[in-house]
Amino acid sequence: MNTEKLRAELDDGGLRGSFLVRDLRTGYEIGIDPDLEFPSASLVKIPLAAATLERIRRGELDGAARIDVQPGRATAPGPTGLTRFRHPATVAIDDLLYLAMAISDETAADTLFALTPPAEVTRMTREWGVSGITARHPAADLSDTPAERFDPTDVHLAHALAINAGTAGQGHPVPQLDVTRASSGSARAFVNLLEALWKPSEVDAEVAARVRELMGLNLLRQRLSPDFVSDATRWSSKTGTVLNLRHEVGVVEHADGGMYAIAALTASRVPAAIQPEAEVLMARVARALRDHLREG
């Protein structure tokens, strides 16, 4: 397949991306710059969930343990769940997992990071034989960027800054966009993680099944989902968004047994906060790559 056309289409749409689709039955794969590293934003919640569940399995944590959570009281657009709560709540670890995965709740994720710090999450993914995924900071940092400091009418200025201020070696003055300071990973690293969760691997089967179930409950379905869901398929995924970065990684399972891991990580050069066309384009490209693999 000639991926040049897709690359040109991404460029026309203002996107730079790292895409990888792998047939989990055969191992065949196709991608566009699959080794390009990106700040992973909320994608890091997948290894966080896996690590937490592993510790519950070992008995180090109790999934039913109730934890007092301070409300996030966020008012800016974006944050969800406990991060928007106005009053303290008591939530069990199992339910924090659900909130962190289904609605990408940052306060829920950070409550889990307080139990299993980012460095520990990174160490555990390495133990499972998945390299290239690094957790580095709490999730709250993802909604503490220059974008939150501008008035909604001026938020495009924060994006213009995000787009144009990058430094050599994928550094960035905004720490959330700097691959050496933010939690990071490439499309290949995340597809490897998905493969470890969907196929027998170092990850405990029970733990993997729970992570798969949580990813299936993902409510954020505006990005890749519309191009993959139907009555004949199951789409399980996690999205990640910060400033001009839009990611989604997931697995599509067909009724006929077909199973494809898909990772789409992108950076936009369009200085706008809401970019429906970028979401559409990401899905189109991911779909084109998947269709090519499926057709053989």
Next chain:
Amino acid sequence: MVVDLIGSCRAFVSVSEAGTFTAGAAIARIPQPVASRRIAALERHFGERLFDRSTRRARLTPFGRDMLPSAKRLVTLADAMEHDARRAKLRPLRLAMPETCTVRELAELDAAARALDVFLEFRQAPPRERAELVRTQEVRAALTVVPAEEGVWKVPLGLASRGKPRAGALYLETLRVGRSGRAPRRVWLQPEDDVPPIRDRLFRIRDSVGLRPAQVSVADSLTAAAAAAFGSDDLLLCSPAQAAELGLAWQPLGEIRLARGFEITAGLGEDAQRIRARLWPDIARCLGAEETT
């Protein structure tokens, strides 16, 4: 008393050549008493006689003979200067104009200016180059770009496309591709509109209504932009006059009222004022500008 040195020398040279005051005055095309008065004034100025008046003929004195060559030089030089001044006044005023003006529009402006004794010579160039041409003094004046609100001339902009003319405005937001998968319709900017007040505002709207970046872009030339509008459903950002010229249907933009703004920039402030005052309506017609400011 201040002596009219050049007028006196002219009389002096004429009389010396003609040999009499009467004939000399006729050559210099002045009445004889004036010639006599001027020569007398010159003699008073030098304190010495130029002509011997004791005979009927005007004969040069030795002092007069000595002064004659330099008087002749002065007269020749004065004539040359007059000639240069006449020629300089006829030299055309070089004016940098947008590339969007057609031959016909420029010729009409030229003709209108001639009727006002202003001789224009045009140099067509893209916006940034026009400002530069004034700085390097390659032209005396240029029509330069300013935000439309500040413009002396305002040219409304809209979108032109093939097909039937439609009433109402065209919203950029309607060009969104969505999940349709159809080929994106594009808006092409001509090089004249590749300036911050127009390009950046349009790009901002493009980004805020969710078009893809490539859906509003700057073409290499007006021809290329027009070709895209002829050969596809693409749109050309242009003035109503340009659309009419190209045989395309024109609609205003829905999201924003966009216009080109022009101002006269000249090396000499006086040139700018003169052009603005005398040629305003003719330049407006040439640009396809709105007739009211």
